[in-house]
Amino acid sequence: xxxxxxxxxxxxxxxxxFACFAVAASALLGPRQANQTKGAPYECGMPTLGPTHQAxxxxxxxxxxxxxxxxxxxxxxxxxxVVFRELKVAGFVEMMIFIFILLVGFIxxxxxxxxxxx
Amino acid sequence: xxxxxxxxxxxxxxxxxxxxxxxxxxxxxxxERKILGRIQVRYGPTRVGPFGLFQPIADGIKxxxxxxxxxxxxxxALFVAAPMISIxxxxxxxxxxxxxxxxxxxxxxxxxxxxxxxxxLLYVFAVASLGEYGVVLGGWSGYNKYGLxxxxxxxxxMISYEIALALxxxxxxxxxxxxxxxxxxxxxxxxxxxxxxxxxxxxxxxYLICALAxxxxxxxxxxxxxxxxxxxxxxxxxxxxxxLFFMAEYAHLIAVxxxxxxxxxxxxxxxxxxxxxxxxxxxxxxxxxxxxxFIWQRGTFPRLRYDQIMRFGxxxxxxxxxxxxxxxxxxxxxxxx
Numbered sequence: 060x061x062x063x064x065x066x067x068x069x070x071x072x073x074x075x076x077f078a079c080f081a082v083a084a085s086a087l088l089g090p091r092q093a094n095q096t097k098g099a100p101y102e103c104g105m106p107t108l109g110p111t112h113q114a115x116x117x118x119x120x121x122x123x124x125x126x127x128x129x130x131x132x133x134x135x136x137x138x139x140x141v142v143f144r145e146l147k148v149a150g151f152v153e154m155m156i157f158i159f160i161l162l163v164g165f166i167x168x169x170x171x172x173x174x175x176x177x
Numbered sequence: 178x179x180x181x182x183x184x185x186x187x188x189x190x191x192x193x194x195x196x197x198x199x200x201x202x203x204x205x206x207x208x209e210r211k212i213l214g215r216i217q218v219r220y221g222p223t224r225v226g227p228f229g230l231f232q233p234i235a236d237g238i239k240x241x242x243x244x245x246x247x248x249x250x251x252x253x254a255l256f257v258a259a260p261m262i263s264i265x266x267x268x269x270x271x272x273x274x275x276x277x278x279x280x281x282x283x284x285x286x287x288x289x290x291x292x293x294x295x296x297x298l299l300y301v302f303a304v305a306s307l308g309e310y311g312v313v314l315g316g317w318s319g320y321n322k323y324g325l326x327x328x329x330x331x332x333x334x335m336i337s338y339e340i341a342l343a344l345x346x347x348x349x350x351x352x353x354x355x356x357x358x359x360x361x362x363x364x365x366x367x368x369x370x371x372x373x374x375x376x377x378x379x380x381x382x383x384y385l386i387c388a389l390a391x392x393x394x395x396x397x398x399x400x401x402x403x404x405x406x407x408x409x410x411x412x413x414x415x416x417x418x419x420x421l422f423f424m425a426e427y428a429h430l431i432a433v434x435x436x437x438x439x440x441x442x443x444x445x446x447x448x449x450x451x452x453x454x455x456x457x458x459x460x461x462x463x464x465x466x467x468x469x470x471f472i473w474q475r476g477t478f479p480r481l482r483y484d485q486i487m488r489f490g491x492x493x494x495x496x497x498x499x500x501x502x503x504x505x506x507x508x509x510x511x512x513x514x
Binding site: 070077122140144147169 | 265344416
């Protein structure tokens with residue numbers, strides 16, 4: 060029933076209100092003496108070296124793609140798990156075949172060394 | 178008329194849960210400092226009030242009156258939004274967590290949960306993942322190299338442990354056949370706790386490990402890693418924005434413990450029966466024990482290296498949680514359930 064979601068919205072509303080209140084109150088109550096040094100990035104007292112938003116080597120992009128594959132597997136598993144009792148043996152065997160196929164891929168990825176962090 | 182009663186009931190429950198949660202978060206900070214202090218053979222805070230009991234209040238007031246710095250080169254909107262996303266997600270988690278049995282109040286049945294949703298567990302995972310946006314955006318928008326590193330690590334860690342987290346509860350779903358958290362607790366009534374009665378003890382441990390990684394606590398606190406990243410993603414934050422990140426972390430900590438209690442430890446069901454109006458005591462007690470365990474391991478384990486964390490998540494937790502689905506399914510099929 061959709062009515063059930065009203066309390067959820069209420070709680071989210073209270074949470075958002077609290078967050079806005081806290082940020083606004085501290086902005087109003089706190090002192091404001093901004094200067095150039097305070098606005099600089101904090102790098103342990105050293106002068107800032109170079110821009111921050113430059114190209115950063117992200118080594119885990121293969122892992123990020125694996126995440127998509129396995130998260131989709133999880134998405135398929137959830138409805139299966141909920142109705143597992145009705146499906147009995149047939150459902151069990153079918154899902155194990157599905158997991159096995161993904162597992163073969165997982166072993167391949169593992170042997171390829173994609174999960175290793177250089 | 179029924180609708181009015183329903184709204185009043187909802188508002189009361191929301192206010193109570195929010196109030197108790199904020200109090201719990203405030204005193205959890207004190208409890209953590211006290212317990213960590215004792216583990217390291219020192220006292221922890223003792224000065225503000227008896228046994229340092231007013232310390233959280235003093236911290237809160239101090240946070241409000243600190244200067245609210247925004248770095249000159251920061252992305253202003255995201256910088257302000259990030260802590261708000263974190264705290265909103267962390268508080269919203271409590272909407273579906275049942276903390277007590279159904280009670281009667283002037284002839285009206287009231288279940289002690291804000292919203293009894295059929296998709297409770299999906300809601301939990303969806304909202305919990307949203308909280309990670311706060312960490313990632315907060316680290317990126319501050320225009321700080323440490324913050325950026327913290328954000329990247331947080332993203333990598335989240336995608337590595339989220340799968341194992343979602344898979345670790347699969348056994349419970351297979352046994353209970355529902356995503357509704359209230360029904361999951363009701364099925365465990367009479368000591369039939371999933372963690373012990375239904376062979377879900379190892380998934381329970383896997384869940385706790387993944388939960389630790391999800392809320393970025395030691396030994397998985399790579400996004401903060403004081404020693405290398407000088408506080409990581411929240412490095413440029415000050416005053417209440419900084420405090421919001423910490424409140425979000427503690428609220429999230431309580432939330433994952435409450436969910437572990439609900440899924441694996443029977444929720445409000447206890448070793449001996451309490452009247453429904455007092456059933457929440459069991460729930461609070463079990464959640465408290467789990468929270469204590471989380472603080473305890475923070476005082477015990479060193480921080481892992483980054484590649485170790487990634488390897489552990491992918492090469493250890495993922496195969497084992499998959500194996501658990503197989504074993505649980507096999508047991509249920511053999512038993513003919």
